[in-house]
Amino acid sequence: MDVSLPLILSIETAAGCGSVALTRGGVSNGRLIAEAAVHAETSHSRQLLGSVEWVMQAVGISWSDLDAIAVSIGPGSFTGLRIGLAAAKGIVFAAGKPLVCVPTLDAVALSCPLVDGPLWCVMDARKQEVYAACYGPKGQISPAEAVRPELLAEKIAPPAVIAGPGLAEYQHIFSRIAGLRFIPPALSSPSAAKIGFLAADKLERGERSDPAAAAPLYVRASEAEVNLKKNQPDSAAGRQS
Known part of the structure; x- marks a missing residue:
């Protein structure tokens, strides 16, 4: 295995079955090193960090070995995306590694x-x-x-x-x-491994995400945003009266 290829820890929580993977290399030359996937019968938040710890320990990888952290950015489950991105940002800031965000549907297409x-x-x-x-x-x-x-x-x-x-x-x-x-x-479902391969190609092209500005790709407004917009005209009318 070519150790000069990017080593990526990737997180995918946009779909029902969340996963964490370690991959080396991109779409054309990549290799899956380890992957953990669990259907989210319980919250992603209860499983995610345990899965990260498992894949790292399973192959003896330390934080310093990683070249980047990748995350599936959406569209997908609003809650899943928030949990996945929050975990990725936490690891990025703690380990001092670049963040690479990958659209979830790109991972479906890669299948x-x-x-x-x-x-x-x-x-x-x-x-x-x-x-x-x-x-x-x-x-x-x-x-x-x-x-x-x-x-x-x-x-x-x-x-x-x-x-x-x-x-x-x-x-x-x-x-x-x-x-x-x-x-x-x-x-043809998204997986952390596919996110990792796509992220390695983005990293090679110099494409990185700003952890402070990175946000989920929701595509449509959340319930909270919809309710806020519904209430705004009434509030404006109240101020005018």
Whole structure:
């Protein structure tokens, strides 16, 4: 193994199954060293630091050996993203290592490297919506959005491929599209290892995130933000009266 390649500790908590991984190298030359994944029946916060400790101890890696800390930045579970980013920032400040933020749907797309047409990556956004983005051979070609699956289906035309954990809930809707090809959720879900490989490539290009400014990519407003906006007109009206 080429020790000159970046050694990355990565965290993925955007989806239901959170994971932590140690990887060396990027997409084309990377190797998975250790990974721990646990379905979040309990909160990510109760599992995450224990998983970090386990992967580090399992292969005898110390903080000084790491080249960077990577984290899945979203879209995904609001709570999961906050927990993952907070943990990554804490490690970054404690260990003095760079932070690299990676969009979660990029990790879904990485699961499907040989797709030669439009690739739609979807994750369950709840509230009867999915997070979705379209990728081509040279990368993302449409921004991530939160959309009802029925409306997304109207945008998709063969020869397209659809992948990601969002299919577990909504495949019955997308299966109505004649000629659409599917990659099962079990084979196309985000993982910390994929986040690590993508982060190594970003690090090699000099792309780092400012830990103080890094924030989750929510795509849509949180409940708190929605409620705040609902209350603002009433407050303004009260001030005018």
